[in-house]
Amino acid sequence: MEVPKYRSLKDHVYDYIAQKIQDGTLLPNQKINEAEICKKLDISRTPTREALFQLASDNLLQYIPRRGFIVAPFDSGKKLEFSQAIGVLEALAATLAADHLRSSDLLEMEALIARMDEDIAQLDLTAYSKDQYQFHNLYIQRCGNSTVIEMLDTLKNSFIRQSYVSDNKSKLSGVLQQVNEEHRQILNAFRTNDKPQLESLLKHHWRIIDNDML
CATH class of the missing domain: 1.20.120.530 (GntR ligand-binding domain-like)
Known part of the structure; x- marks a missing residue:
């Protein structure tokens, strides 16, 4: 029997945002509202920020200094x-x-x-x-x-x-x-x-x- 993969709080935030990008809820160049995500998922800022930077590393988001994260436009x-x-x-x-x-x-x-x-x-x-x-x-x-x-x-x-x-x-x-x-x-x-x-x-x-x- 396959052991279920452990999902951290960061993973949950990552999956949540990635799904919103995939299903069209979040559109290219749209700004990510960190406070809204924290409230929606009842998760603190630290794992949320970790997920956002991971999403940026995976080219799903872009980080813009003093503006925050936006959904990366498609190449x-x-x-x-x-x-x-x-x-x-x-x-x-x-x-x-x-x-x-x-x-x-x-x-x-x-x-x-x-x-x-x-x-x-x-x-x-x-x-x-x-x-x-x-x-x-x-x-x-x-x-x-x-x-x-x-x-x-x-x-x-x-x-x-x-x-x-x-x-x-x-x-x-x-x-x-x-x-x-x-x-x-x-x-x-x-x-x-x-x-x-x-x-x-x-x-x-x-x-x-x-x-x-x-």
Whole structure:
């Protein structure tokens, strides 16, 4: 039996902020409110500061003297490298998880796809980002490989969710609908336990939606 990994107070703060970055709650260049985090988590300033400096060391935050910490902007020059690495690791996670997903997991994935349809229709991009994250995280957590999970967490925390700012709302909606159609294909591949199809789909699914696509 695997011994549960001990999580220090610093680890809890780190995970909390990293999750907020990943799901789009904290956006690039947004200032981190240290006092609010301490109050929210009921944790003192010392482990909070330790976590913030660790996040800065991991390139998720930037420390600006006399201003504090901000969410690090994504380096668009590395977007292809990030998307390729995430795609390969997600493909591995999906094929490993295929034999372990329960019927309730598949139903939850189906519900998330429907919610993303609504998010796109309303152009609620914060909700879309969170629902997409939950969709992928569901099977990643079932893959049974802690190293893959940790590597994906690290990469995705740096793969900052874009704010999808665009004047061409109809084209943005079309791009997101295409992405969500890929989610349906991924779900169908899980349902038929088609591992080669899962690998092919996931390797090409991840990309940053920015002005180059719009």
